[in-house]
Amino acid sequence: xxxxxxxxxxxxxxxxPGPTNVPDRVLRAIDAPTIDHRGPEFAALGKxxxxxxxxxxxxxxxxxIYPASGTGAWxxxxxxxxxxxxxxxxxxxxxxxxxWRKLAERLGLAVEFIPGDWRHGADPDTIxxxxxxxxxxxxxxxxxxxxxxxxxxxxxxADVRAAIDxxxxxxxxxxxxxxxxxxIDYRHDEWGVDVTVxxxxxxxxxxxxxxxxxxxxxALAASKKAxxxxxxxxxxxxxxxxxxxxxxxxxxxxxxxGLSVALDMLFEESLDRVFARHDRLAEATRRAVRGWGLEILxxxxxxxxxxxxxxxxxxxxxxxxxxxxxxxxxxMSLGQGLGKVAGKVFRIGHLGHFNDxxxxxxxxxVEMGLALASxxxxxxxTQAAIDYLAETAARQRDATASDQPREQPVQSSPAIPGAxxxxxxxxx
Ligand code: PLP
Numbered sequence: 001x002x003x004x005x006x007x008x009x010x011x012x013x014x015x016x017p018g019p020t021n022v023p024d025r026v027l028r029a030i031d032a033p034t035i036d037h038r039g040p041e042f043a044a045l046g047k048x049x050x051x052x053x054x055x056x057x058x059x060x061x062x063x064x065i066y067p068a069s070g071t072g073a074w075x076x077x078x079x080x081x082x083x084x085x086x087x088x089x090x091x092x093x094x095x096x097x098x099x100w101r102k103l104a105e106r107l108g109l110a111v112e113f114i115p116g117d118w119r120h121g122a123d124p125d126t127i128x129x130x131x132x133x134x135x136x137x138x139x140x141x142x143x144x145x146x147x148x149x150x151x152x153x154x155x156x157x158a159d160v161r162a163a164i165d166x167x168x169x170x171x172x173x174x175x176x177x178x179x180x181x182x183x184i185d186y187r188h189d190e191w192g193v194d195v196t197v198x199x200x201x202x203x204x205x206x207x208x209x210x211x212x213x214x215x216x217x218x219a220l221a222a223s224k225k226a227x228x229x230x231x232x233x234x235x236x237x238x239x240x241x242x243x244x245x246x247x248x249x250x251x252x253x254x255x256x257x258g259l260s261v262a263l264d265m266l267f268e269e270s271l272d273r274v275f276a277r278h279d280r281l282a283e284a285t286r287r288a289v290r291g292w293g294l295e296i297l298x299x300x301x302x303x304x305x306x307x308x309x310x311x312x313x314x315x316x317x318x319x320x321x322x323x324x325x326x327x328x329x330x331x332m333s334l335g336q337g338l339g340k341v342a343g344k345v346f347r348i349g350h351l352g353h354f355n356d357x358x359x360x361x362x363x364x365x366v367e368m369g370l371a372l373a374s375x376x377x378x379x380x381x382t383q384a385a386i387d388y389l390a391e392t393a394a395r396q397r398d399a400t401a402s403d404q405p406r407e408q409p410v411q412s413s414p415a416i417p418g419a420x421x422x423x424x425x426x427x428x
Contacts, residue, residue: 063212065256080223084108094338096176125163144157224236284356286304288363
């Protein structure tokens with residue numbers, strides 16, 4: 001029992017940058033009887049969610065879905081395309097880039113890690129320099145985290161692609177979109193990415209447990225020669241049965257029901273509007289932070305993340321103590337500082353199934369927490385966010401009359417047999 005908030009009445013605020021709030025519609029879809037994963041109904045579901053994920057990644061190539069957390073899809077990207085001892089170029093953008101590096105090294109890859117200050121994204125010019133110096137083409141892959149969840153800093157994926165092309169280097173290009181997919185604009189094909197890694201528990205509004213590889217043709221060709229050992233993650237086995245809508249092993253059937261409905265929701269809103277919603281809520285959050293007189297960890301405004309904001313607490317104060325107090329008193333979970341910035345920053349997740357009033361509640365909780373924890377700040381940050389939300393809502397109202405959703409569901413799949421309610425039927 002929490003003495004500060006003994007009743008725990010009302011809803012918990014889950015404002016970490018993933019796992020995010022799961023919409024009731026998705027929860028209801030998951031809460032349905034599990035079907036035979038080798039039967040015809042499953043085949044329709046499998047084909048449908050794979051088609052939907054291709055739209056989300058913006059690719060006409062292959063997408064595989066693993067019953068695994070994002071770390072599994074990181075590993076899958078590497079073991080399918082590379083061989084023991086291959087050199088890989090990665091950038092130290094934050095905690096998750098560091099974890100991907102560790103994973104690569106454990107697999108026996110030789111990682112060249114470009115140092116970073118955790119306040120900037122991957123630098124295309126430095127990547128170009130390193131690749132230009134590699135005239136023997138020993139570097140086999142460049143790996144970049146699109147949206148560093150530990151720092152709230154994005155990297156310019158298209159610029160990294162252009163840098164690789166500028167020096168004519170044949171390395172594969174792999175991008176982690178675990179905290180940007182379905183929240184921040186991302187284009188696998190157009191940006192020439194060879195493997196994109198995604199996860200279910202952030203912009204896709206699902207519980208943790210699914211992860212993805214979007215696979216370009218060059219990566220698929222590389223997978224035929226790659227020598228790193230793999231079994232569970234093997235693309236070839238997966239793709240061989242995916243065409244018929246099946247998996248080589250037992251899939252996460254009920255999470256796929258949820259994915260189907262989450263895709264419906266994304267396409268009903270339209271991806272462009274989903275991205276615009278995230279951009280707007282992120283800008284409101286930053287206005288609140290500036291209003292409080294606190295510092296945003298991301299040092300380059302061109303690289304601000306639209307899914308989370310990492311906020312630096314003033315010297316002499318501990319971000320974890322502030323978070324603990326906010327959790328105990330206001331029943332809100334905020335993201336902790338990870339790795340090098342542990343205790344120094346806290347993170348507000350503003351992604352997924354999220355709207356204006358949820359953001360206002362979140363910011364009010366932070367502002368009250370700052371006061372309660374005696375963290376030096378100015379009052380009124382939440383008001384600055386409210387003002388921005390109200391102004392932009394008025395502008396949106398005036399602009400929306402002629403603005404119809406541009407994306408429609410591409411196909412509809414049959415209802416899942418035995419599903420308990422209309423809301424639990426898969427419609428995508
Ligand atoms: N990459 C990024 C950018 C992440 O944010 C995370 C998790 O938050 C991961 C990778 C690892 O994914 P998981 O924890 O689902 O294994």
